[in-house]
Each structure stands twice: as structure tokens, then as C-alpha cells.
Amino acid sequence: MSASSTTPIRFAVLGCGRIGTMHAEMLSRRVQGAAVSVVFDVVDAAAAAVADEFGCGVAASLHDAVTAGDVDAVAICTSTDTHVDAMVAAAQAGKDIFCEKPISLSIAEVDRGLAAVEAAGVKLQIGFNRRYDPSHKAVADAVQHGAVGDVHLVNIISRDPGPPPIEYIKVSGGMFNDMTIHDFDMARYVTGSEVVEVYAKGAVRVDPAIGEAGDIDTAVVLLTHANGVLTTIDNSRRAAYGYDQRVEAFGSNGKAASDNTHQFNSVLATEQGYLRPPLENFFLERYARSYLDQWAAFMSYVRDGGPSPATGADGRAPLVIGTAALRSMQENRPVQIAEVDKEIS
Amino acid sequence: MSASSTTPIRFAVLGCGRIGTMHAEMLSRRVQGAAVSVVFDVVDAAAAAVADEFGCGVAASLHDAVTAGDVDAVAICTSTDTHVDAMVAAAQAGKDIFCEKPISLSIAEVDRGLAAVEAAGVKLQIGFNRRYDPSHKAVADAVQHGAVGDVHLVNIISRDPGPPPIEYIKVSGGMFNDMTIHDFDMARYVTGSEVVEVYAKGAVRVDPAIGEAGDIDTAVVLLTHANGVLTTIDNSRRAAYGYDQRVEAFGSNGKAASDNTHQFNSVLATEQGYLRPPLENFFLERYARSYLDQWAAFMSYVRDGGPSPATGADGRAPLVIGTAALRSMQENRPVQIAEVDKEIS
Amino acid sequence: MSASSTTPIRFAVLGCGRIGTMHAEMLSRRVQGAAVSVVFDVVDAAAAAVADEFGCGVAASLHDAVTAGDVDAVAICTSTDTHVDAMVAAAQAGKDIFCEKPISLSIAEVDRGLAAVEAAGVKLQIGFNRRYDPSHKAVADAVQHGAVGDVHLVNIISRDPGPPPIEYIKVSGGMFNDMTIHDFDMARYVTGSEVVEVYAKGAVRVDPAIGEAGDIDTAVVLLTHANGVLTTIDNSRRAAYGYDQRVEAFGSNGKAASDNTHQFNSVLATEQGYLRPPLENFFLERYARSYLDQWAAFMSYVRDGGPSPATGADGRAPLVIGTAALRSMQENRPVQIAEVDKEIS
């Protein structure tokens, strides 16, 4: 066995909230060849709890964490508005970077972060975990391997089991940037083609308080890709029957589609019919394996090189699509991606 | 048993092509309380063959057929461009009318036909057979009975197993009027709400010859209903795996969805996975029962009164939506139904 | 087109009860190349009603029916105890024979009938319609074509939606001869191998009145085939969720399995879970297509020759197995088919 496969990759985990704790646990215990050297959180107690649980150090500052000598790579799991500063610091320290989505709600900030990464020549992978969900991945693979033939249509259904707190909604950047961003990425991932036009409709149907906070909770988006594929996205903040996540790619040879996981696989059949349990409740259950496979992809990318499984450009594009979607909804017209891109640059 | 249930309703079947022959067979043999007195077709041999098979008379003219003394009701199954003349003739003869869809490709003509029906006070049912498909009907019933709660989103997938001949495409009135018309009706039927806005994208992906004939073979349409529901429609002229017909209504309490029928219900499980057969091939198989249940609805409507299961207005509305969809696609903008309606009247 | 494919095969239908009427309708109207010349029933009015409906003659006696000059083939749909007399009469008249199952409850009588058929050299097909059910047939085909590999195990689940009237139970010949007979045939059909040993357990769980009538309503039977395959059969007279009919063949390459048809293909998903409708209620719905395909097989057999799709031996074997099953249950021991066969001959 070569040294490269036996020397662990040592991580600094930035942010010890729900998602940062999950990543720290995986990197400490379940990702082959990974180790956590140090964690950091602006809330000292949060960092201390994670360090205690997983037996790693606590950094006094984000800067200390990313520059530590026993750190090879940085996992950015802080709040969205601090991602780019962390990315720049890690890049300047020469560390490879995993960054949770979205990189930033500001495309200008995104560009600042990506420029720092490019200047430093470090590796970067954005946390679009759904790409590693085995069911969705099977759809993308079927497209890529030609099993679907020329792709004509893609349908993405993405419905949460319940809305987040209103306080979160207010700082979320809006449904398109917070929730649909995953679907924008899925559309690009499955088709392998850039989006060139967006038409979006939104509504407040789940909770009036979401509307009062200036956001929507129900949406349909129609994307036109550079290769002519038409993608529909269907979103809701609340599906009574669980977390509904489906992707279907239709083309000249047929279709590939992912389906949901029920809470368990049983059925009760009576005079009323056949009853199966609701769907798995939310992303930590449904996407558990995708998070692990995402880390396996990162490890392989850092060790063996090759293209990033989810590049900085992959992190940027959905934010541009989200901007176009918001404008489309507000002005009730299809919006070209080029129109938004021109204004940014 | 009362006289009304024992005296048969006697039909004139106009048009002895594929669909007319199917209706003549059902009315002769399988619809309780129905009988066919006479058939008519502009091709004498076609009428004679049907009359011979099912033991009924042949009319010398359409006029003779609709005015015959032993005819209570008329089934209009001729080519689309002759529907309205037949409808006017039948109405003036005081006969109840079943008319295949579309009533006409010209909305002015539709209005002429509906005016004659109204003036005569006869009954009219339009042939939107999919309303009687038990699977789709279960979706509409779940909505109507409140099981879905407030409806937020509807998804309709409607993909044919293969395109019709180019000669048919040329006179079809275009994909929206020929194929999507069923889905426009389904959207109104399932939601119980009028469409107020249409946004449509179309493409030629299946066969360039369809594009050369001035039509499309692939489409996505987004409908906004008066009650705020958003409906997506996804169409293709060719699904390699069979006739794909699905409707899903999503709302505050969950969802109701119809699924396809496979050619048969078996599975082969090997190292490669679990293989089920493709879908039933086309509408005569998939919708066989819906045609019978459509006739049962007509019989009950004629005998017992009440609202038509599919009114003249139900026949007209999808044509207006289709006109709006075509304009939306051509001008790449959302089109209000009111805009089209204003121009017509 | 050759004469053989254009000249119809003309039938006498014997017995105008539920199943005879169904066959008369199919042969009159839906089986390509078939016609009904005459029908007979011991109840004159029953024969007259069928003759009136389908436009054929009424025979004054069974003998007249089978010897009529315009009759090529005979469909025996009378009560079970008269099958063999009808079979002998038809054979002696030189007519090809379709005979409903069971041929007789007496194996000696069966042998008398089959001897007459053999002596006359006429064709004979027994009405094991489930062989033509497309789902079960796909299982048998997968076995025959090698897709399952060497077959090791077969599971047959066969549960009725509700028991027949007690009066019927009393003359039915018992559950094994009346209901399980189909499964004994299925086991032989799917495996292509004779049964050599039977072990059976029965119980009265559905209705004590069935027990009082000397029968059972719940059973499990284990068959050992000559080629070593083990088949389990699971029977109940009452499944609350509908007519449950499943066959699974497991072998070295995997498995082939047939599944049920639900009343329609829709689902309602709420907080309680995903609810599909119950199964199709009974054999006239579930096996509708199998009855038609059975006639297609008969037509082809009579016209083109080759082996019978369900021979006299196929009709006899399940009765021997049923006899062995009854003895096994009564004596609680495995019973060899050879033991029963020896006693008969």
C-alpha cells in the first residue's frame, strides 16, 4: 500500500452546528483515511462539545484553524455569510477546501472566493450532496452512459416535509437560493448542460407568515438548457407524506428515474386497500449515504486529482439561475441567464 | 323496473373509422340499455362493414341518419372538420349528442355548434374519455372529496408510444390542439378551476419531419388556474417504454396520483436487477375501460338528467388554452386566457 | 389467405350458466375465426336467452348439439358431473373438444372420457385458463426459456375474495378439487415436471359452516416434483383485500414472479401513508384476458395442430394430486402420487 493511502488527510472543521457536527462525526469515524485535527465555532461551547465527542482540538480562531500545521484540508460549515472569508483564508493557507452550499448569497462574493482558490491553486469541492445519492446518481449515470439516449425532458420534484422557522426564512436568501438551489444543481448535473433561460412561478400556499416574511413556499420553475433539454422543477415547503425527492430524465431511448424511500418497507392490505408507510422524514435520513459518498469523492479528488466532483463553477451557476428565477417570478417573463450574467460582470 | 330503464336509447353513429367502429361495437354489444339503429360514413363501404358486423342499418346521408325516427341520440365520430355541421344537424333534429374531441379546430365554429345545441335544448357530452379512466378519476375524486386538501400543484405527464403519420400531423391542428388538449381538459377536470394563464415551450426532438411539417413533438406547458393552482404538463410524441399517462395532484393534505399499467404484472429478478415489462402500448388498451365508463355516464346523463359529464364549455376551453399555448410558445411569453378570449368574441 | 384461416370454426356451446354464457359471448363476438352455431342447456330458458343474445340456434338435446352438421367443435360448460358424458358424445361425433375443469370428480370417469377422445382421435383442450394469464405465463415462459436457471422452489398464493355458497361447497368435491386444482395445474405448468409427493394441511378458519359441510377453507400444500423442485401452495377462501393470485419460481439464476392487479392504479399519500386500492375482485375481472387467450390457443391448436395447450393428462393429473392431498391431510403424512395411482388403475 502506498504512503498516500495510509497517511490520513487531516481536517479543520469550521462551524459546529448541525451540519458541521455531522461532518465532524463522519470525518472522525466513518470516512476511510480522514481525521479531524481541529474544530472551530464562534460559539466556544459548540466547538468544545464537538471536540470532546470526537477527540480533536479546538482552535482559538478561524485563522488558527485553517493555518494549523496538522491540517491538510478545511471543511467550511459555518453560516453562509462567512463562507467566502473562510474560503479565502483557507486558500491563502494552501489548504484544500470542502465548502457547504451556497457559497454565498452574493455572486460578487462568490467570485471573490473562487478567485482566491484559483490564485492559490488549491482544490475545491462544493457540498451538493444530492449528486452522491445513489438513486439520483443512477439517473445521472444512465444519462451519461447513453441509456436514456438524447435527453428531451427532465422533471425534478423536491418537496420538504415542513417549512423551516420563519426566523430562518428571513435570512435564507429566499426559496430559490435556499431550497431550489439543489434542484438547479441537479438539473445541471443530470443533463450535463448549462441553463440558458428560466421561467418561474411562485406562490404562498403553505403558510401566510412565509409570505409576510417576503418569501414563497410553493414554486414551479421551467429551465431551458443549452442543449435544448427542458427541465421542470416542482417545489413545496410542506409535503404531508414526507420528504419527496424525485428526478426523472426522459429521452429518445426511454427514461431513468429516482424514487423515494419509505420509512420502512411494509404494507398493510385490508378492505380499504394497500397501505404503505410515509416517506423518510428529512434530509439527514434520506441523504445519509450521500453525505458519506460525498466525502469519499472528496478524498479521492484530493488524493488522486482529476476534476472536482462539484467545482466552484458548479457552486456559482445555481446562484445565477436563482437570481434569474426570482426576476422571472417578479416580472412574470422568461429571463435569459445571459441577461443576469451581463449585469454581474 | 321503470320504462325508462327498459326502453333502449337508440343511436346513430356518424363516422365509421377506428373510433366510430369502436363506439358502434360498444353501443351495440356492451353498453347496457343502448342500441345502434343506423350508421353513416362518407365512405359507403366503411358504413356497410360496420352495419354488417353489428346488425344495424346504413343511412344514405348524415341528414338521414340524424333525422331517423328510430334514433334518440347521435354519436359524432366523423373527421374533426365535420363535427360542427353534424352537431347542428343533430341539435336541430332534437337528438341528444355525444361528440368526439375536439369539437372543431376553429373556436368560432365551436361557438356555432354550441349555440345550436343551446337553442335546441338537447343534451351534449364531449368525448374526453380520460375523465372516466378509473386511475385518473380517483385523483379527481380525491381532490373533490377533500382528501388532498387545498390543491397547490398538479403534474401531468402524457407521452405517446410513437408519433402518428406525418400526413396526420399536417391536418392535426398542431400538437397542442391534438394531443395536449386531453391534458388541458385533465387540468380543468382535476382542479375544478379554470385556466387563466399559459406558458408553453415546444421542441422538435423525436422526428425532424414533424418540424418540417410545422409542428412540434416535445412540449412543456405551465398553467395557472383561477384558484392559484399551478399545473405542469409534459408531452412527448414518443416514449420508448410505452404509453405514459400520469396525473398527480399535490396539496395541503398530501397528494393523489395515477400511475401506468404495465403490459402484464410480472417481474424477472436476476443479478442484473428486477425487470418488469413495458407499459401498455396505446390508448385503445390503456383507456379501454374509460370508453365504456364514458358511455355509462352518457346513458345516465340522458336518462336521469343532471349536469353533462363533459359540457360544451368543457369542449371549448381546451381549444382556447391551446390557442394561448401556441402563441406563448411562438412569442416566448406567458399569455393570459383573457387576451385570447377577448380576440375571439 | 388460405381457406383454413377464413372458414370459421363453428361451435356448439353446452351449458348456458355463467361460464357457458361467457364462452358463448367470446366465441360469437370476440374470438377471431370462431362462430357459435348452437347452444344447449337442460334449462330451456337459459339456452333460449343465450341464443337470442348472440343470434345462434338452440339444440333440443345435447346429442343434437354435438352431432349438428354445422358444428366443428364443442365447448363443454355444463355441470361437472355431466362433462364426461358430453365428452364421450362429442368424441364419438368426431368433434374437437374444449372442456371446462375439472373433467370429473371421479378419476375413473375421467379415464372413460379420455379413452373416448383417444379412440376418436379428436382434439381436446382442458379449461385451465390461468395458463394464459399474461402474468403467470411470463413466469412459465421465463422458466422454459432458462431465465430462471434450474428451478429450485415455486410458491403459489391463491386466495379467493370470499367463499362460495355453502350449497356449492357441498357439491364442490372439496377445496382441493375445486380450488387448489388450479394451483396443482399451475405447479405442473410452471415447472414442466410431474408431482411425485404431496403433503397437505387444511383448516377451517374463514367460516365454521364450511367445516360443518365437511370441507376446509384454509390450506397449505407442499408438492415435490419429479425433478426435485419443491412447490408450496397457500390457499384461503377469503382475502379481505381482494382476489390474491401470485406465482413465484425461484432458481439458480434468480426468480420470475407474477403479481396482482389492483382495482385501479392510483395512490393517495397523506400523513397516514400511501394508500392504493384493493385488488380486482374475482376471476371474471382478473382473468378476463386469459379466457380470450385460451380461445386463441384453442383456435390455433385446432387449425394448426401441434400439442394441446392443456391435454387430457393435464386435466387428470391435478385430480390425482387432489386425491393425494386429501389423504395427506386426513392422515397427516406425506402421500406418494404413485400410491394413489396404483389404487386407481
Place this chain on the structure above:
Amino acid sequence: MSASSTTPIRFAVLGCGRIGTMHAEMLSRRVQGAAVSVVFDVVDAAAAAVADEFGCGVAASLHDAVTAGDVDAVAICTSTDTHVDAMVAAAQAGKDIFCEKPISLSIAEVDRGLAAVEAAGVKLQIGFNRRYDPSHKAVADAVQHGAVGDVHLVNIISRDPGPPPIEYIKVSGGMFNDMTIHDFDMARYVTGSEVVEVYAKGAVRVDPAIGEAGDIDTAVVLLTHANGVLTTIDNSRRAAYGYDQRVEAFGSNGKAASDNTHQFNSVLATEQGYLRPPLENFFLERYARSYLDQWAAFMSYVRDGGPSPATGADGRAPLVIGTAALRSMQENRPVQIAEVDKEIS
């Protein structure tokens, strides 16, 4: 929060093979309120590796492990022939016990172990993990809560993806004690009723080497329960399509059934049909959650008392059934459990 819920239960894990390592990992990291104080294995290096990975001590002997002051409970994961010695030692040390199945291949030894547990008054739970599989548990719960009504029939299908090494087969105690034991337990668990009679058929169909080793690889077993339920068990050592684990309980109100988990939830639909991936490969994947829920049940049992989720009697009964099954197969006759029980005592 009370002390009882905050003070961890400290374990000695005996045996550091595949299953012991899995339990040590769960108890160290994933079972709320559990901790591992010490591990033991007859192979020093195996114990050292586990101790190093999970940060616990290594005991010099099994006796040291079970008597250690910082040990509250013992997990017995050693080879089957040493289970009872470990159980007796742990009981005499006053420690609560989790013991992997089977307790022993010798019923006399089982009785020695259970006597020691009873004398010491310690708690005992046998490792029938499938009871905690959410899908199978839903079947048992549906029975227990009356949703199935009076149970009439139970079908258990249990097929491994591939046979173990021949060396393992030779010391396994035979298929009934090694593999079917889980299904015997499932039958008792789902029905809540003791088995009173067994009829078993076995065959060598997967690999002749298994037959040469004196074992079988294919079996069908028919159990009769005290309450009249009939259970069929269908076993194979090799299912080409993956690990096939299904349980169905049928009764007066309908049925409850568990189904398998596919490797992922996607489908590829082409002209050939609809293809889903094979099943999850084996028990560590399929039953991952059941192992965790088994520990949750143990923790609750030790902390809160109540009946054991899987008692010593539950561990003993399947071994008696297995003995009866082997005799039934060898002598080709149904064997009463009472017959075997009488010989043992």
C-alpha cells in the same frame, strides 16, 4: 434528567470477530447511554485492534472481562460453542447479558446457561436482531394490534445472496440451526404462538459441496402453531438477485407484509421494460438499523425492566424446532415438538 438515564451502562464485549466488532462500534459510538469498558478475544491481536479503534481496555481473560468492576453488562459475541460458558460466568458475576444467537447447538447446554441466568436473577436478551427490523416489526405489530384480525397463514421467505465457506458449513450445526433459526424465531415472534409440529423438506441445489459436507442448501418448512396458524418457510443459500427477506401474515382482516430494500431506488425504462437494481446484498446492510434498534431495546430493558425483548426461552425454542425439522426431513414425516421436548428432558 434522572441519574439512571445519565449514568452509562458499561459493557464488556466478548469476541472481536466481525459481529463483535460491529457491536463494539455501536456500543462505543452510536448507542445512547452505552459505553465499552473492556473487550476480550482469544486472539489477542483482534482484541487489541478493537480496543485501539474504540478506546477501551483489553481483558486478559474472559473471566477478567466479565468480573471487571467497571462492567455492568456483557455482550457475548464469541464462537457459538463458547456462549454458554460465557453466559454462566457473566451470570455468576451478576452482570446483565446480551447473547448472540444461537445460544448453543446443544439444548442441554442451553438449559445449563439459562439455569445459571435464572439462578443469578440477571437480565438476558438473545440476539434475534430481525425482530427489530422496522419492516418485519411492522408485520408483528399489525398482528399484535389486531389489524390483520385472526391470523391464518404466515409465509417467510429467507434467501441468502450466497453460501458461506464450506469450512463454516461444516461447523454451522446445519442449515436449520444456522439459517432457518432466524425464521423459526420470526414465526414465533409474528404469530405470538408456540410451534407444535414441523414438516421439513431439504435439498442440495446450490452447491454439491454443501451436500458432501452433510448439509442442505435449499429447504421448505411447514410449521403448525398452537393457535392453528400454518407457517411456511422457504430458504435458499443463494439468491442471484440479492438478500431476499420477506414475511407475510395473512388473516381474517387482510394481511401485513414486509418487503425487501433494493440497492437504490431508481428505475431505467426502455423498450425492454422497467429495470430496478438488485436487492441490498447481505445482512450488515439490510439489517443495519435492526442491530441499532436491538441495542436500544436492550438499554431500555436493563434500565426500565419489563419482559426481555427476546428471552432465554425465545433462544431455546428455535433450537428445538430445528431439531424437529432435521428429524422430519430425515424421516419424511411430520414431527411433534412434544416428541423432541420429551427426549430432551
